[in-house]
Amino acid sequence: MTVEVGAAAPDFSLKDQNNEVVTLSQFKGKRNVVLIFYPLTFTGVCQGELCSVRDDLGSFQNxxxxxxxxxxxxxFAHKVWATEQGYEFPLLADFWPHGEVAKSYGIFDEAKGIAVRGTFVIDKEGVVRWKVVNAIPDARDQAEYLKALAAL
Structure with a gap:
């Protein structure tokens, strides 16, 4: 079952593409968070979605x-991909224990061993204020993220 709107977002600590630890709760009281789960690096739909965020990053990250x-x-895979694509936001490795953060958000596909496409907008208090969950082949509409952020 996915984390519901109005629920506290499960906290986590994961390494980013620079091998630095990023913890969700480090943003509590400071910034809202757009948490984007994607199935795999170096894949077409995932790259298209993250490039859309990259190309309009000022609207999504400030x-x-x-x-x-x-x-x-x-x-390590994230580092190569971030460098190739010019991603200037953290790509976090839910590598080990395998998929534990995706599982805590209820969006891990056990049969495939990857997350489905889930996005959660989390407010400064750590509460999920908006979410969308799509099947693995179905791209998300980033304009919907912006609407959710504007509503905060």
């Missing part, structure tokens, strides 16, 4: 909002 993208890939 003094009030932090973007965090999560997949089961390693921090």
């Amino acid at each position: 003094d009030d909002v932090q973007v965090l993208a999560v997949s089961v890939d390693s921090a």
